[in-house]
Amino acid sequence: MTAVAPPIPARMRGLNRADICDVNFQEFVRDWNGDTGARPDDADPVLPGSALDAAGFLELLASQFVSRHLDLMARVLRVQDKVFYTIGSSGHEGNAMVARLTRHTDPAMLHYRSGAFMAERFRQWPGDGAAAMDPIVDSALSFAASRDDPASGGRHKVWGSKPLWVLPQTSTIASHLPKALGTAIAIDHARRIGHVLPVPDDSIVVCSFGDASSNHATAQAAFNAAAWTAYQKLPAPVLFMCEDNGIGISVKTPDGWIARNFARRADMDYFAADGLDLAAGYGDVRRAVEHCRRTRRPTFLHLRTTRLMGHAGSDFEIEWRPLEELCAVEATDPLLRTAAIALESGLMSKNGLLELYEDTRRRCFAAAEDADARPRLSTLAEVMVPLAPYSPRQVWAEATRFDHAATRAAVFGGDAKLPEAQPPRHMAVQIGNALHDLFAKYPEALLFGEDVALKGGVYTVTRGLQKAFGGKRVFNTLLDETTILGLAQGYANMGMLAFPEIQYLAYFHNACDQIRGEAASLQFFSNGQYRNPMVMRIASLGYQRGFGGHFHNDNSITALRDIPGLVVGCPSRGDDAAMMLRTLAALARVDGRVCAFLEPIALYMAKDLYAPGDSGWLTAYPHPDRALALGEERVYGEDATDLVVFTFGNGVPMALRAARAIEAAHSWRVRVVDLRWLLPLNEAAIARHARECERVIVVDEGRRSAGVGEGIITAIVEAGLGDRPLRRVVGANTFTPLASAAFLVIPSEADIVVAAGSMA
Numbered sequence: 001m002t003a004v005a006p007p008i009p010a011r012m013r014g015l016n017r018a019d020i021c022d023v024n025f026q027e028f029v030r031d032w033n034g035d036t037g038a039r040p041d042d043a044d045p046v047l048p049g050s051a052l053d054a055a056g057f058l059e060l061l062a063s064q065f066v067s068r069h070l071d072l073m074a075r076v077l078r079v080q081d082k083v084f085y086t087i088g089s090s091g092h093e094g095n096a097m098v099a100r101l102t103r104h105t106d107p108a109m110l111h112y113r114s115g116a117f118m119a120e121r122f123r124q125w126p127g128d129g130a131a132a133m134d135p136i137v138d139s140a141l142s143f144a145a146s147r148d149d150p151a152s153g154g155r156h157k158v159w160g161s162k163p164l165w166v167l168p169q170t171s172t173i174a175s176h177l178p179k180a181l182g183t184a185i186a187i188d189h190a191r192r193i194g195h196v197l198p199v200p201d202d203s204i205v206v207c208s209f210g211d212a213s214s215n216h217a218t219a220q221a222a223f224n225a226a227a228w229t230a231y232q233k234l235p236a237p238v239l240f241m242c243e244d245n246g247i248g249i250s251v252k253t254p255d256g257w258i259a260r261n262f263a264r265r266a267d268m269d270y271f272a273a274d275g276l277d278l279a280a281g282y283g284d285v286r287r288a289v290e291h292c293r294r295t296r297r298p299t300f301l302h303l304r305t306t307r308l309m310g311h312a313g314s315d316f317e318i319e320w321r322p323l324e325e326l327c328a329v330e331a332t333d334p335l336l337r338t339a340a341i342a343l344e345s346g347l348m349s350k351n352g353l354l355e356l357y358e359d360t361r362r363r364c365f366a367a368a369e370d371a372d373a374r375p376r377l378s379t380l381a382e383v384m385v386p387l388a389p390y391s392p393r394q395v396w397a398e399a400t401r402f403d404h405a406a407t408r409a410a411v412f413g414g415d416a417k418l419p420e421a422q423p424p425r426h427m428a429v430q431i432g433n434a435l436h437d438l439f440a441k442y443p444e445a446l447l448f449g450e451d452v453a454l455k456g457g458v459y460t461v462t463r464g465l466q467k468a469f470g471g472k473r474v475f476n477t478l479l480d481e482t483t484i485l486g487l488a489q490g491y492a493n494m495g496m497l498a499f500p501e502i503q504y505l506a507y508f509h510n511a512c513d514q515i516r517g518e519a520a521s522l523q524f525f526s527n528g529q530y531r532n533p534m535v536m537r538i539a540s541l542g543y544q545r546g547f548g549g550h551f552h553n554d555n556s557i558t559a560l561r562d563i564p565g566l567v568v569g570c571p572s573r574g575d576d577a578a579m580m581l582r583t584l585a586a587l588a589r590v591d592g593r594v595c596a597f598l599e600p601i602a603l604y605m606a607k608d609l610y611a612p613g614d615s616g617w618l619t620a621y622p623h624p625d626r627a628l629a630l631g632e633e634r635v636y637g638e639d640a641t642d643l644v645v646f647t648f649g650n651g652v653p654m655a656l657r658a659a660r661a662i663e664a665a666h667s668w669r670v671r672v673v674d675l676r677w678l679l680p681l682n683e684a685a686i687a688r689h690a691r692e693c694e695r696v697i698v699v700d701e702g703r704r705s706a707g708v709g710e711g712i713i714t715a716i717v718e719a720g721l722g723d724r725p726l727r728r729v730v731g732a733n734t735f736t737p738l739a740s741a742a743f744l745v746i747p748s749e750a751d752i753v754v755a756a757g758s759m760a
Contacts, residue, residue, distance in 0.1 A: 051283030067115030085157035089115035094275025153527030177222035180207035182490020188235035212248020386528035399627035430574030449501030531592025642668035687719035
């Protein structure tokens with residue numbers, strides 16, 4: 001039975017709806033005159049036929065009160081600039097049941113209406129110092145953006161806790177679903193490769209979201225991938241919890257849409273529960289949780305909720321929603337039904353219920369006032385400290401660590417077949433050799449993507465890797481970049497080292513938010529407590545002799561360079577590629593960094609530099625104890641001072657060829673600097689080389705409107721070297737066409753020579 005609120009008096013119609021919900025509850029309790037049963041024992045059902053016992057009900061009630069009063073406190077104190085977040089959980093307090101029925105070691109990725117879930121999960125903490133883990137205190141610190149906030153350190157209001165395995169989420173719609181699925185898959189995959197998990201082997205992943213978010217393309221990708229996984233009988237124990245309140249900001253979800261869309265979906269098991277009624281809903285929630293844990297299948301829990309007080313404090317629903325509709329919604333307040341159960345069961349009196357309600361209010365306001373007195377982030381250094389950790393000595397030690405000689409010898413087939421014992425080879429071969437080396441070094445390493453297994457990728461770079469290390473560590477995925485990068489984050493959450501492959505740079509843009517909004521932001525929003533170490537390999541850039549057009553010649557590096565905390569490396573030759581991969585793996589392993597390794601497709605098979613047959617672009621394989629320092633450039637013609645050319649990737653061999661023509665035409669000695677690292681740029685090195693040379697050319701195959709060149713030029717100008725003659729050789733602001741027309745839009749060697757001539 002759903003409690004019915006009394007009609008709203010005319011005098012209250014202009015009040016804030018939060019105040020009305022608050023008054024509704026108190027008046028409902030004071031005016032209640034129903035029958036009271038005999039008080040049940042703690043282990044007895046709270047009401048006849050309920051799966052919820054009396055003791056459990058009282059704890060859930062307390063968690064619901066905590067959640068509600070955090071919302072009410074936030075609405076009051078936001079106008080005093082003591083609180084900086086007002087998206088509330090009111091109406092969703094039934095998610096506390098899911099927290100109670102799962103474990104604190106079940107990784108949880110929650111949407112923003114999860115206050116009751118968090119309050120209840122805090123109750124599960126078994127460790128020492130439990131008194132110091134107070135959901136009210138911790139939440140108040142987060143609301144106040146306090147530096148002492150244990151979840152994010154004052155960087156954002158997130159529901160998160162390292163001890164409770166709640167990974168902090170921001171507000172990007174549904175973007176956390178792919179990594180929740182990836183984490184679930186990783187839990188069972190770990191056993192197959194002998195990896196020790198940081199959580200129990202039978203853990204499940206809890207992932208909550210709203211009914212409106214379920215329609216998002218990212219959510220649909222996760223649902224599809226979950227079903228695709230289950231169809232192949234692979235474990236994926238994720239509990240997708242759709243908290244259906246029937247509205248997204250102001251857009252209503254059609255009645256019955258969620259059930260229609262998910263109840264009969266193959267290979268994803270559907271359960272429905274009433275989140276507005278603890279006594280009625282508890283058994284259904286328990287069945288869903290137990291099913292997910294027992295079957296290891298993706299499970300969809302459709303939890304009925306409502307939304308009270310609008311989307312956030314700035315959403316004045318009374319301005320756009322009929323009053324009668326608002327009153328009807330407020331009559332479904334789950335706390336009214338919770339109060340009715342407490343009174344009907346005889347567990348609490350009206351006075352006892354109101355005293356607990358007011359005591360919870362006092363605790364929330366006291367915690368908020370205390371949080372407001374705590375320090376906030378006050379310097380840029382404080383804000384940025386968890387974003388991009390870098391431990392140079394430890395990273396270098398890890399990158400050059402060589403203690404797997406026997407393993408790699410077995411992988412390559414004996415000492416005589418080790419790659420360093422072979423003649424110089426082209427880049428594709430050396431990247432493949434480096435991956436074999438890294439997989440011998442890191443037993444927790446996994447490589448996956450489209451076509452990477454037996455085929456070895458479109459360009460055969462990963463050929464032989466699956467044969468050497470097996471299908472449990474090298475495997476194909478479905479053709480969806482969002483899922484690939486979600487998997488990478490899931491494996492990282494479970495302590496594995498992921499090497500996801502994105503087939504072309506153009507395809508990365510389909511799933512950019514998995515890196516920008518999720519993976520690269522996790523250390524920042526968790527204050528360094530959680531991390532997503534990975535090395536994302538992307539076949540990239542242009543110059544493929546007119547083949548494939550834009551989608552196989554994408555030069556949009558700017559989309560990557562704009563992601564805070566990301567490391568982007570782009571080698572131009574095979575030995576650098578091998579050493580860079582070792583450094584990227586070490587950055588991921590030591591500092592938890594998210595890394596992008598851009599592999600220039602046009603240089604995969606390049607053998608010659610100046611003339612056909614000269615083998616000038618083949619390189620020997622560097623011994624496994626060699627690596628590159630982050631930011632370290634490669635310099636050709638170190639002593640030259642007439643002209644310096646800054647470039648990367650395809651621009652390097654082009655610049656070297658152009659340098660010969662420039663030297664012949666102008667008698668200049670030319671220095672070519674291969675930056676190799678595109679994010680962060682080594683601004684000090686750029687300034688040093690520019691200072692030592694009379695003229696500067698920047699060769700950037702990215703588009704004129706946005707590329708790498710702007711960063712190079714800015715570094716030069718900010719170093720006080722803007723008086724140097726400077727030219728930029730850059731791609732046109734267009735997509736890349738097919739055939740010979742492709743060479744009209746990307747820089748050429750002739751363009752470099754012309755740029756030099758303009759400075760003569």
